[in-house]
Amino acid sequence: MKILVCISKTPDTTAKIAFVEGNTKFDENGVQWIINPYDEWYSLVKAIELKEKDPTTIIHLVTVGGADAEPIIRKALALGGDEAIRVNSISNDSFSVATSIAQVAKEGAYDLIFTGKETIDYNSSCIGSMVSAMLDLPFVSLATHLELNGTTATLKREIEGGEETCEAILPIVVSCQKGMAEQRIPNMRGIMAARTKPLKVIEPASIAASTTIKTFELPPAKSGVKLIDADKMDELVKLLKEEAKVI
Amino acid sequence: MVLIYIDQADQQIKKSTQEALSYGAAIAKQLGTTAEALLLGNVSDNLTALGNYGVTKVHHINNAQLNTFDAKVNATVVAHAAKKLNATVVVFAHNINGKAIAPAVAVKLQAGIVTGASSLPDTTNGFVVTKTVFSGKAFAAIQIETPIKVISLNQNSFGVHTQEATAIVEILDITVPAPSIKITSVDKIVGEIPLTEASLVVSGGRGLKGPENWGILLDLAKSLGASTACSRPVSDADWRPHHEHVGQTGIQIAPNLYIAIGISGAIQHLAGVNRSKTIVVINKDAEAPFFKAADYGVVGDAFEIVPALTAAIIKSKASA
Numbered sequence: 241m242k243i244l245v246c247i248s249k250t251p252d253t254t255a256k257i258a259f260v261e262g263n264t265k266f267d268e269n270g271v272q273w274i275i276n277p278y279d280e281w282y283s284l285v286k287a288i289e290l291k292e293k294d295p296t297t298i299i300h301l302v303t304v305g306g307a308d309a310e311p312i313i314r315k316a317l318a319l320g321g322d323e324a325i326r327v328n329s330i331s332n333d334s335f336s337v338a339t340s341i342a343q344v345a346k347e348g349a350y351d352l353i354f355t356g357k358e359t360i361d362y363n364s365s366c367i368g369s370m371v372s373a374m375l376d377l378p379f380v381s382l383a384t385h386l387e388l389n390g391t392t393a394t395l396k397r398e399i400e401g402g403e404e405t406c407e408a409i410l411p412i413v414v415s416c417q418k419g420m421a422e423q424r425i426p427n428m429r430g431i432m433a434a435r436t437k438p439l440k441v442i443e444p445a446s447i448a449a450s451t452t453i454k455t456f457e458l459p460p461a462k463s464g465v466k467l468i469d470a471d472k473m474d475e476l477v478k479l480l481k482e483e484a485k486v487i
Numbered sequence: 488m489v490l491i492y493i494d495q496a497d498q499q500i501k502k503s504t505q506e507a508l509s510y511g512a513a514i515a516k517q518l519g520t521t522a523e524a525l526l527l528g529n530v531s532d533n534l535t536a537l538g539n540y541g542v543t544k545v546h547h548i549n550n551a552q553l554n555t556f557d558a559k560v561n562a563t564v565v566a567h568a569a570k571k572l573n574a575t576v577v578v579f580a581h582n583i584n585g586k587a588i589a590p591a592v593a594v595k596l597q598a599g600i601v602t603g604a605s606s607l608p609d610t611t612n613g614f615v616v617t618k619t620v621f622s623g624k625a626f627a628a629i630q631i632e633t634p635i636k637v638i639s640l641n642q643n644s645f646g647v648h649t650q651e652a653t654a655i656v657e658i659l660d661i662t663v664p665a666p667s668i669k670i671t672s673v674d675k676i677v678g679e680i681p682l683t684e685a686s687l688v689v690s691g692g693r694g695l696k697g698p699e700n701w702g703i704l705l706d707l708a709k710s711l712g713a714s715t716a717c718s719r720p721v722s723d724a725d726w727r728p729h730h731e732h733v734g735q736t737g738i739q740i741a742p743n744l745y746i747a748i749g750i751s752g753a754i755q756h757l758a759g760v761n762r763s764k765t766i767v768v769i770n771k772d773a774e775a776p777f778f779k780a781a782d783y784g785v786v787g788d789a790f791e792i793v794p795a796l797t798a799a800i801i802k803s804k805a806s807a
């Protein structure tokens with residue numbers, strides 16, 4: 241069993257969101273970087289769980305990014321995984337990122353390709369779907385559960401108002417979310433081991449971006465909360481009806 | 488031509504499709520072209536009535552295999568149809584199935600894509616789509632560079648716009664590839680509006696102290712006809728089911744009304760609800776960060792306020 245886990249570097253969930261250079265660039269000043277939570281808590285830990293069940297499993301991590309993504313990929317290796325590949329390309333165009341990942345995936349002949357549900361910065365939720373199309377593989381999105389039986393995977397995925405169980409024959413692409421696995425914290429042994437795990441850097445194929453970010457904008461600030469006395473709920477109902485017009 | 492994907496489940500068109508149709512029709516108008524819809528599989532809805540949302544035609548691929556969703560199959564079929572019909576813009580709702588196939592369709596059409604669009608594209612100089620980024624904390628205006636464009640629309644960001652019109656229904660013949668997955672069971676929570684489609688949501692946090700206290704929240708939800716949600720620690724502690732967890736790591740929602748009860752308003756929680764039209768916060772701590780993101784606030788004990796609010800709603804409904 242060979243698993244490829246896609247790892248993305250994202251700003252910490254509490255990072256201050258601001259922009260520079262005429263609102264064309266995210267302000268990285270003072271930002272703490274983390275592994276995208278969906279990639280870490282769900283895809284990576286699920287892959288580790290599968291390896292714990294079947295120790296012959298090989299886990300590769302892939303990230304598309306500059307050298308500044310290496311601390312993140314080392315952190316991921318500290319949780320688990322056998323080796324990592326960094327495609328040396330800085331891009332926020334999903335198509336370019338997916339093309340790089342598909343290239344790695346094709347060469348590695350993986351049985352399972354995991355992505356997180358989305359990244360918490362660009363929230364595009366594109367990579368899994370794109371990679372599956374590029375490799376012509378089945379895609380199960382927003383998976384909350386996966387079990388393997390030989391080359392058959394049984395998965396649960398979120399649907400509106402419930403969940404659906406399905407079976408697919410490997411290889412497949414899966415986007416992972418809450419439910420797939422339980423968050424883990426790396427231990428000292430993992431951190432030490434991660435230092436010497438192979439991290440291969442490869443150059444991307446030249447890809448023309450299909451989209452370009454022009455500008456960023458912050459949402460208009462809320463005009464301020466209107467406080468209502470705890471004993472005046474009739475007034476709140478009236479405001480919701482007549483002012484906000486939502487009930 | 489602007490082609491809009493109709494999402495369906497259980498032989499019914501999903502509510503989010505109405506908004507996607509309205510949005511696609513508005514883009515078509517802006518570009519001086521027509522809006523047409525694409526349906527995979529069979530539904531019980533009246534298809535000619537989809538004209539009310541601004542589409543002139545509904546292309547129907549009436550193959551029963553397509554009654555259930557298979558991302559690989561659906562993406563392949565939609566891409567073939569879009570090519571055959573010469574669509575220049577393909578629109579999806581940014582819902583569960585839209586997220587699963589829109590990017591794959593873009594790859595197959597060699598089209599640039601923007602997912603999670605929040606408003607109409609600016610077509611005065613190129614084709615620029617604004618989308619939410621950083622979990623609703625900012626917007627990005629993104630230029631699509633390719634001749635064909637794919638867009639998925641954030642739910643509850645454009646609204647449903649109707650007119651009196653009928654659409655022509657045409658059967659479209661597209662070869663359907665063999666299934667790539669086998670669906671073995673479907674579990675739906677019956678009688679509840681899915682959280683992502685709810686326009687009114689009542690949500691509870693750790694301030695409610697324990698699952699045994701949820702009755703007051705459920706009564707309030709019932710008086711409004713609202714769906715229920717919760718903060719992450721609440722679902723982590725199994726006070727409420729996991730599918731109610733909203734936030735950065737849960738479900739992202741944008742209802743018309745979000746009532747937060749005993750939730751502090753941590754940044755990760757706000758990331759899932761900050762696109763709600765109106766936010767009401769009930770919290771005993773006047774310093775709770777949630778008040779900064781709220782439209783209306785009540786400072787005080789939820790155990791007294793919530794039943795009083797429920798009573799006021801029932802009273803107001805009775806007199807209406």
Ligand SMILES: Cc1cc2nc3c(=O)[nH]c(=O)nc-3n(C[C@H](O)[C@H](O)[C@H](O)COP(=O)(O)OP(=O)(O)OC[C@H]3O[C@@H](n4cnc5c(N)ncnc54)[C@H](O)[C@@H]3O)c2cc1C
Nearest residue numbers: 692693694718719734735736737749750751753755771789
């Ligand atoms: C990476 C990451 C991702 C996360 N993702 C999410 C997410 O998706 N969703 C999410 O919700 N959280 C998420 N969290 C957790 C988040 O940071 C907060 O810890 C969480 O939202 C707090 O939940 P709460 O507001 O219910 O509880 P608390 O923060 O404990 O707040 C309880 C509130 O109830 C009030 N209260 C107490 N008693 C009463 C009373 N009698 N009447 C009225 N008010 C009362 C208190 O004043 C307080 O404000 C995430 C955290 C991290 C680090």
